[in-house]
Amino acid sequence: MTRPKRLVATVAHRAAILCYVVFALFPLFWLLKVSVTPNDLLYSEGVRLWPSRTVFDHFDFVLRHSDFPLFFRNSMIVSLSTAFIVTILASLGGYAMSRFTFRGKFWIVGLMLLTQMFPLVMLIAPIFKILSPLGLTNSLSGLILVYVAFNVPFATFLMQSFFDGIPKDLEEAAMIDGATRFMAFRQIILPLTLPGMAATLGFVFTAAWSELLFALMLISGVDASTFPVGLLSFVSKFSVDFGQMMAAGVLALIPACLFFFFIQRYLVQGLTAGAVKG
Amino acid sequence: MASIDITDVRKAYGAVKILHGVDLTIQDGEFVVLVGPSGCGKSTLLRMIAGLEDISAGEIKIGGKRVNELDPKDRDIAMVFQSYALYPHMTVAGNMSYSLRLRKTAKEKIAKAISGAAEKLSLTPLMERRPKALSGGQRQRVAMGRAIVRKPKAFLFDEPLSNLDARLREHMRGEIKKLHQDLGATSIYVTHDQIEAMTLADRIVAMNAGIVQQVGSPLDLYDRPANLFVAGFMGSPAMNMFEGVYRVANGGSVELAQGIVVPLAGPASTADGTKVTLGIRPEHVVVGKDLAGGLAAEIDLVEPTGFGTILHSRAFGRDVKAFSLERGLAERGDTVSVSFPVERIHLFDTASGSRIG
Numbered sequence: 148m149t150r151p152k153r154l155v156a157t158v159a160h161r162a163a164i165l166c167y168v169v170f171a172l173f174p175l176f177w178l179l180k181v182s183v184t185p186n187d188l189l190y191s192e193g194v195r196l197w198p199s200r201t202v203f204d205h206f207d208f209v210l211r212h213s214d215f216p217l218f219f220r221n222s223m224i225v226s227l228s229t230a231f232i233v234t235i236l237a238s239l240g241g242y243a244m245s246r247f248t249f250r251g252k253f254w255i256v257g258l259m260l261l262t263q264m265f266p267l268v269m270l271i272a273p274i275f276k277i278l279s280p281l282g283l284t285n286s287l288s289g290l291i292l293v294y295v296a297f298n299v300p301f302a303t304f305l306m307q308s309f310f311d312g313i314p315k316d317l318e319e320a321a322m323i324d325g326a327t328r329f330m331a332f333r334q335i336i337l338p339l340t341l342p343g344m345a346a347t348l349g350f351v352f353t354a355a356w357s358e359l360l361f362a363l364m365l366i367s368g369v370d371a372s373t374f375p376v377g378l379l380s381f382v383s384k385f386s387v388d389f390g391q392m393m394a395a396g397v398l399a400l401i402p403a404c405l406f407f408f409f410i411q412r413y414l415v416q417g418l419t420a421g422a423v424k425g
Numbered sequence: 426m427a428s429i430d431i432t433d434v435r436k437a438y439g440a441v442k443i444l445h446g447v448d449l450t451i452q453d454g455e456f457v458v459l460v461g462p463s464g465c466g467k468s469t470l471l472r473m474i475a476g477l478e479d480i481s482a483g484e485i486k487i488g489g490k491r492v493n494e495l496d497p498k499d500r501d502i503a504m505v506f507q508s509y510a511l512y513p514h515m516t517v518a519g520n521m522s523y524s525l526r527l528r529k530t531a532k533e534k535i536a537k538a539i540s541g542a543a544e545k546l547s548l549t550p551l552m553e554r555r556p557k558a559l560s561g562g563q564r565q566r567v568a569m570g571r572a573i574v575r576k577p578k579a580f581l582f583d584e585p586l587s588n589l590d591a592r593l594r595e596h597m598r599g600e601i602k603k604l605h606q607d608l609g610a611t612s613i614y615v616t617h618d619q620i621e622a623m624t625l626a627d628r629i630v631a632m633n634a635g636i637v638q639q640v641g642s643p644l645d646l647y648d649r650p651a652n653l654f655v656a657g658f659m660g661s662p663a664m665n666m667f668e669g670v671y672r673v674a675n676g677g678s679v680e681l682a683q684g685i686v687v688p689l690a691g692p693a694s695t696a697d698g699t700k701v702t703l704g705i706r707p708e709h710v711v712v713g714k715d716l717a718g719g720l721a722a723e724i725d726l727v728e729p730t731g732f733g734t735i736l737h738s739r740a741f742g743r744d745v746k747a748f749s750l751e752r753g754l755a756e757r758g759d760t761v762s763v764s765f766p767v768e769r770i771h772l773f774d775t776a777s778g779s780r781i782g
Contacts, residue, residue: 314508314510316506316507316508316510317510317512319475319477319497319504319506319510320504320506320510320512320571321512321523322476322477322496322497322498323475323476323477323497323498323500323502323503323504324498324503324523324524324527324571324575325498325524325527325528326498326527327496327498330527335512338514339513339514
């Protein structure tokens with residue numbers, strides 16, 4: 148390509164990326180904007196990119212006068228527990244699927260795929276029916292159990308692909324060097340799969356953090372509500388407290404952002420691992 | 426150090442049989458090379474000795490002790506992998522000391538062992554590097570170092586040089602041989618490269634399709650291949666093979682295509698009229714002008730290797746390869762005379778493939 152042509156192509160390329168980024172981030176921007184807009188300006192100023200006056204009243208209200216801190220704590224407990232339990236289970240399961248042949252493997256993989264095929268809405272009633280006599284409705288542990296169950300299959304496949312990317316030779320070398328298979332797994336394979344585990348942890352955490360459907364159906368009391376359910380409490384029969392709702396939303400973004408900030412170093416490696424032979 | 430006894434060892438994956446009963450005894454301190462084409466079962470056999478594959482039937486003993494049921498870690502062997510299998514998250518020192526750390530060896534002893542091995546392999550300046558920051562040859566040496574620090578009963582090598590370029594391979598081949606002469610360790614080395622097998626081995630085990638074809642010293646296999654497979658596999662350029670019929674007349678001869686009769690050194694132990702294959706190595710084919718008893722051949726390809734020249738010619742409707750150290754012996758299109766000295770002829774039974782003279 149000639150120089151001006153290449154320039155045009157570059158500009159077009161960057162412009163397309165810019166369009167996408169603006170499109171993807173605009174709702175977040177709007178969230179932030181509404182959260183700092185005083186109630187009296189919300190409808191009176193028309194559509195403006197930034198209000199003429201900003202206040203933090205909504206944040207103050209959400210943090211001090213609503214149940215939001217409780218929802219937030221519940222969400223933290225549920226999401227972190229789910230993420231860690233799923234990652235541990237998926238690592239062990241993914242390793243087995245990657246390295247061993249065992250009876251029934253084909254059917255187990257098939258069943259795990261099957262669980263991913265149905266819309267979750269269909270399963271809510273039966274799950275409620277199962278959990279209710281066990282006393283697991285309206286409890287965080289019940290929610291964790293359900294989230295773990297629904298995230299393990301996908302996470303296992305994800306972890307399996309990371310283990311597949313690590314040559315078998317490495318653990319064989321370790322076993323010849325004098326390690327048991329489990330020691331080889333722990334000392335050689337796990338450290339190399341950290342990026343994959345971080346990626347899994349991140350995916351599951353966000354999935355659990357923003358899950359609404361089950362949380363809404365299985366939890367009825369305020370004590371065990373997670374924050375997506377809590378957000379709905381800002382919608383009353385007669386009005387929607389947009390300002391407070393958005394403030395709560397902004398606060399809810401923080402842990403997810405922090406979480407990804409901490410794991411992003413591994414995540415980038417993790418998502419590209421296996422793409423090229425190391 | 427220890428001897429290794431392999432008795433009627435078999436391997437099958439379901440109905441697919443990989444090894445059909447291998448018997449082999451490797452003496453203490455011996456360097457044995459398993460050689461054969463890919464898929465012949467040589468790597469499987471090595472992995473069974475290491476404990477990485479189950480033994481379907483038969484028995485393997487290391488140092489007189491049956492190891493069939495032992496985990497790799499309890500067999501006290503060291504292995505060098507084709508991929509080197511260095512632990513990417515450990516330094517060179519970490520890689521080399523891993524096995525000793527697992528055995529809870531005292532720190533001073535570990536330090537001494539790895540510095541000794543590092544010196545032997547000229548790795549001393551690289552000890553704090555990660556494998557990623559090493560060249561192929563250096564990685565190879567770290568893999569060797571990891572094996573020797575342990576002073577194991579035996580060393581197993583699984584095509585350790587296959588990932589190196591030709592020059593480095595030749596260099597490392599020499600290093601491995603020197604190391605073996607220094608340490609005197611029982612070693613089993615798997616390769617598909619017959620030059621590696623020839624240069625390294627005390628004894629070569631040639632394998633094909635899960636069966637041991639011949640066991641012997643490198644020159645044994647080269648000079649007296651036991652069957653057509655070994656004859657064809659060992660040597661480059663490969664041996665010329667011509668099918669024909671054995672004739673008892675005139676003290677034994679072979680009738681080749683177009684009625685050409687090649688005399689033998691003596692009678693062979695087979696009946697008149699048996700289908701046989703006559704083999705002769707290219708370097709033993711004599712090429713000249715008007716040789717007594719020579720066959721007319723037309724040169725259709727000349728390959729100079731610098732070291733010598735490979736002449737491809739066509740005689741009695743067959744391709745005949747000759748290798749000569751002389752240059753400018755013939756040009757493409759020349760008609761020359763080729764002859765097969767009787768003492769250099771190998772004779773095989775075509776049906777069974779076995780050597781008969």
